[in-house]
Amino acid sequence: MxxxxxxxxxxxxxxxxxxxxxxxxxxxxxxxxxxxxxxxxxxxxxxxxxxxxxxxxxxxxxxxxxxxxxxxxxxxxxxxxxxxxxxxxxxxxxxxxxxxNHTSDEHAWFMESKKSLDNPYRDYYIWQKPKVVDGKILPPTNWGSFFGGSAWKYDETTNEYYMKIFSDKMPDLNWKNxxxxxxxxxxxxxxxxxxxxxxxxxxxxxxxxxxxxxxxxxxxxxxxxxxxxxxxxxxxxxxxxxxxxxxxxxxxxxxxxxxxxxxxxxxxxxxxxxxxxxxxxxxxxxxxxxxxxxxxxxxxxxxxxxxxxxxxxxxxxxxxxxxxxxxxxxxxxxxxxxxxxxxxxxxxxxxxxxxxxxxxxxxxxxxxxxxxxxxxxxxKDLSEINDISTLNSVKNQIAMEPERAHQIIEKALMTSRDHPRTMMQWQHTEYAGFSTVKPWFHVNPNYTEINVFDQVNDPTSIWSHYQKLFSLRRFSKYSKTLINGTYEMILKDDPNLFVYLRKYQEETIIVIGSFSTSETIMDITNYPVGDILIHNYEDISYENNNLKLRPYETISYRIKE
Incomplete structure (x- = not known):
């Protein structure tokens, strides 16, 4: 069930x-x-x-x-x-x-926790005494944070460090309590x-x-x-x-x-x-x-x-x-x-x-x-980045390798967590239909070509492809196979083709995707074409049991019995 x-x-x-x-x-x-x-x-x-x-x-x-x-x-x-x-x-x-894992350092629990060593909320968080080397106060361990720098933050009130594996303002909760x-x-x-x-x-x-x-x-x-x-x-x-x-x-x-x-x-x-x-x-x-x-x-x-x-x-x-x-x-x-x-x-x-x-x-x-x-x-520039993780990471990497500053920044701009956080592109109007005023963060300039309004009624759009995929899963006669069927990957060593079978009772569906920019041939002798479920080109090209796949072509069909 x-x-x-x-x-x-x-x-x-x-x-x-x-x-x-x-x-x-x-x-x-x-x-x-x-x-x-x-x-x-x-x-x-x-x-x-x-x-x-x-x-x-x-x-x-x-x-x-x-x-x-x-x-x-x-x-x-x-x-x-x-x-x-x-x-x-x-x-x-x-x-x-x-x-x-953590709260804000402005959460009531933490505000209480840092007041004194014997506060009832002290053990809600992870506190440790400093390491003292040559009279210098150091973090309890050399552990680093996911957001860069030490995983520890010093607090003067009680002369101890609290643990924070992300931001300084996100103290870790103590689940041992x-x-x-x-x-x-x-x-x-x-x-x-x-x-x-x-x-x-x-x-x-x-x-x-x-x-x-x-x-x-x-x-x-x-x-x-x-x-x-x-x-x-x-x-x-x-x-x-x-x-x-x-x-x-x-x-x-x-x-x-x-x-x-x-x-x-x-x-x-x-x-x-x-x-x-x-x-x-x-x-x-x-x-x-x-x-x-x-x-x-x-x-x-x-x-x-x-x-x-x-x-x-x-x-x-x-x-x-x-x-x-x-x-x-x-x-x-x-x-x-x-x-x-x-x-x-x-x-x-x-x-x-x-x-x-x-x-x-x-x-x-x-x-x-x-x-x-x-x-x-x-x-184009680090000033365009909002993500604290990216900014801290760049700062710490440059401190260790100042001679590589340009490359470090360049790579951060390509991989930043901010890429998926730009405004949802609803329309081709100003601010992509997200708002009527300037948003808190960037709108991708390609919103005039990529937006919901232009795609939702276009049967050839990416949106329509997603809608059809979900309809196949939820409402079609193939639902049971797509939800409950087994998954068997084939052609595992092919460097271009991603292919697997979904099987349920007497039905087998094949899903094929090409990562190639060139035409790729797939032998479908053992996978004869039956009903086509979904496809991203206008037609299908195959002869003599050879399926000709164009760049990034995908097709899913029921294998003929």
């Missing part, structure tokens, strides 16, 4: 950049409500909304000041209730980001009682910590995520959340475990019998190209075989024991059509990438703007 989320189509909304309803240049809850009909038309029936809790916005809302309040930039609790009501009327489930788990369970209950359907669990692989011993990776400050990623106690804490919160509410949960979680760890997190989370997002498939070796995105090339190996590894592992999310990107990853597609074949490559991902076994999660083929922003 399938859970509802196994048959859903998910859509991530980065609220700040989605739709501004009150003309202040910032996306908001009412903007989402306004666009729910659009998402319903696309075929989406599950939305994940990034944090809109009260926050100082050091990291765009992932630094939570109060879990029970809506940040004034985004509206009010009444606005969210109205959003939830309309979503339910449209049959759209709603999940929220649940930030479990059972009161932290209980407090977070109460937060979760409050939102579930309001009517939401579950959570995307932010940075959930980092809740546990090793003993506070220096990393051996280097003598100086070094990012050693093995000290605070996917450790054994992480499973204990998630099990507590499952038993105390997720299970009683039958809540859907999807954990962000990054690119360092092993397959074995992922099974512990998200197999059908794990008693932790419903499924996990990983980033293993996100960087299989030559992005680190080039200076111009026009030279980007996809490492197709490693990409296939990674995606197939996850499919094979979870084929009988669990479920996977299907996603190309999120608010931290490059725009997929810029990253794995081709600038000269924008339409074709965007459709091909959609087909090979979203006809797989799992639950699609697309990121806002992906459905129209939005691209990376043409950043």
């Amino acid at each position: 399938n859970k509802w989320w196994m048959e859903a189509v998910g859509y991530q909304i980065y609220i700040k950049s989605f739709k501004d309803s009150n003309h202040d240049g910032i996306g908001d809850l009412n903007g989402i409500t306004e666009k729910l009909d659009y998402l319903h038309l696309l075929g989406v029936n599950l939305v994940w909304i990034t944090p809109f809790y009260d926050s100082p916005m050091d990291d765009n809302g992932y630094d939570v000041r109060d879990y029970f309040k809506v940040s004034k930039e985004y509206g009010s609790l009444e606005d969210f209730k109205a959003l939830l009501k309309k979503a339910k009327n449209l049959g759209i489930k709603v999940i929220l980001d649940f930030v479990l 059972p009161n932290v788990a209980q407090s977070m369970i109460e937060v979760g209950k409050w939102w579930l009682d309001l009517g939401i359907d579950g959570f995307r669990l932010d940075a959930v692989s980092h809740l546990a910590r090793e003993d506070f011993v220096d990393s051996t990776f280097a003598k100086d400050t070094v990012l050693d995520w093995f000290k605070f990623s996917n450790l054994p106690d992480n499973h204990k804490y998630l099990n507590q959340l499952h038993e105390g919160l997720f299970k009683p509410y039958d809540a859907f949960t999807i954990g962000e475990v990054g690119g360092q979680a092993s397959i074995d760890e992922a099974i512990k997190y998200a197999s059908f019998n794990s008693n932790e989370v419903s499924m996990v997002f990983n980033f293993d498939h996100n960087w299989h190209n030559n992005i680190w070796d080039i200076t111009d995105l026009k030279d980007i090339k996809v490492n197709v075989i490693p990409l296939k190996e990674t995606l197939n590894k996850w499919q094979e592992t979870f084929k009988d024991i669990g479920w996977l999310p299907l996603n190309w990107l999120n608010h931290d990853q490059p725009r997929v059509v810029s990253h794995y597609g081709h600038v000269d074949y924008h339409n074709e490559s965007a459709k091909m990438l959609a087909s090979i991902m979203y006809l797989s076994r799992g639950t699609p999660f697309i990121y806002q703007g992906e459905e129209i083929g939005m691209t990376n922003y043409p950043f």
